[in-house]
Amino acid sequence: EIQFTGTDSGVGTTNGPSxxxxxxxxxxxxxxxxxxxxxxxxxxxxxxxxxxxNDITSVLAVTDSDGGDTLTCSSETSxxxxxxxxxxxxxxxxxxxxxxxxxxxxxxxxxxxxxxxAETFDVQVSDGTDTDTITVNVDVQDAPEVSSIDRASPxxxxxxxxxxxxxxxxxxxxxxxxxxDFTTTVTSGxxxxxxxxxxxxxxxxxxxxxxxxxxxxxxxxxxRLDLSDDDTIDNANNVPLGGDGxxxxxxxxxxxxxxxxxxxTVPTLSGASKVDDTTIRxxxxxxxxxxxx
Numbered sequence: 001e002i003q004f005t006g007t008d009s010g011v012g013t014t015n016g017p018s019x020x021x022x023x024x025x026x027x028x029x030x031x032x033x034x035x036x037x038x039x040x041x042x043x044x045x046x047x048x049x050x051x052x053x054n055d056i057t058s059v060l061a062v063t064d065s066d067g068g069d070t071l072t073c074s075s076e077t078s079x080x081x082x083x084x085x086x087x088x089x090x091x092x093x094x095x096x097x098x099x100x101x102x103x104x105x106x107x108x109x110x111x112x113x114x115x116x117x118a119e120t121f122d123v124q125v126s127d128g129t130d131t132d133t134i135t136v137n138v139d140v141q142d143a144p145e146v147s148s149i150d151r152a153s154p155x156x157x158x159x160x161x162x163x164x165x166x167x168x169x170x171x172x173x174x175x176x177x178x179x180x181d182f183t184t185t186v187t188s189g190x191x192x193x194x195x196x197x198x199x200x201x202x203x204x205x206x207x208x209x210x211x212x213x214x215x216x217x218x219x220x221x222x223x224r225l226d227l228s229d230d231d232t233i234d235n236a237n238n239v240p241l242g243g244d245g246x247x248x249x250x251x252x253x254x255x256x257x258x259x260x261x262x263x264x265t266v267p268t269l270s271g272a273s274k275v276d277d278t279t280i281r282x283x284x285x286x287x288x289x290x291x292x293x
Contacts, residue, residue, distance in 0.1 A: 034130035035064035035071055037123075038099055042135040044117075045107065049143040050243025050250040052108040057101045059136065062125045064096035069127040071095070073102045076122050096127060107138070111249040114142035143243040143250075144235045145171045149225050149257025152210060158261045162216040163196065166225045166257065173206035174241065176232050182211055183228050185255070189221015191262045215262050224259040227252075 037043075038061040047054045062071055109119055119138040124131055146168065151157065153165040168177075177198055184193040193213045201208035211225060229252035231240040242252020271283040 032127070032129045033065045034132060035062050035069070035096065035125045035127050036132050037062055037125065037134040039134060041133075042137060044137045044139060046139045046141060047107065047109055048141050048237075048239045048244050049109070049114045050111060050245055050248075052244065053106040054108065055105070056107045056136070057103065057105050060105065060123055060125075060134070061099040061101045062132070063098050063100070064127055065098075066096050066127065069096035071100060071125055071127055073105070073123055073125050075105075075124075079120050107136075109138060109140050112243070114140045141237050141239045142172075143239045143252065144174050144233070144241050145252060146227055146241070146254035147171050147207075149227065149254060151258045151260065157259060158263055160262065160264050163212055163214050164193075164260050166211045166213065167201060168209045168211055168225075168227065168257075170207045170209075170233075170241075172235055174233050174235055175206075176234060177209050179211075181227055181230065181233060183226050184213060184223050185226050186221060186223045187259065189262075190219035191215060191221040191223050192218045193223050193260075193262075195225075213260075215260070218262050218264060220261075220263050220265055222259050222261045224255075224257050226257065227254040229253040 039059055043059045045054065045056055045059055060073060062073070064071055107121075113119070116139050117137045118140040120135055121138070122133055122135050124133045148167075148169045150167045150169070151164070152167040154161060168182075179195050179198050182195050182198070184195065186193075193215050195211060196214045197212045199210050199212075200206065201210050213225060229241050229246050231244070231246055231250075233241040233252070240250075240252070243250040245251070246253075273281050275281050
């Protein structure tokens, strides 16, 4: 309420006093409008295991009706070891307005972690006077892994078969598994295995595959089947084997499978000697002595 007071000038008044008001200034208090995140106190982002550089600007939109303000966003290092930027935090400044988003902000989860709300971090916005804070929950989608590579046919390690079959088992259902994902590694001798086919093992959840390896006309020796990750194998959420990337934590390669030993050498008799009147000892080329009565 504004009250005016004065004295009667006595000039030309018929209905009461008149007033002369000179140099009256009105200086109402200016109230700062605080910036607020459009998504409220918390929001959630979903990223792949071992991914990097995930754009998070869309969930950090801020509204501030004070158009002349400069908004500054900053983050804290996440609880799970992830990074809100290349150094574990970020700072970005933008002019105030409606649904203003910081520019170029990315998020990288911690190595080899996964799960719902696997990480959280806070982002604060300030206009120089007031602040607002939002908690960002990070859901990290689990990556499939190779569980085992085992001999399937034959199950014994030593063989002279022309082909062998491996069972490859993954931690969950995966797709896009083919011959290009596998290699053979010779660990001794001179076998010459070659991958001939890959097929679904027929399990209910699609997590097992068979790999046929030809060893026809092969030399003797030992080899194993390996899987080389090139990020083409993925699960139903399109998360690649081992996580994003083919090196470090994202490498889903597997080199710990079972081996086959190929023995195509036919034993030959290299000598014989009489042990007694009823027994002859024969020696074959692999150094084994056989007593025959």
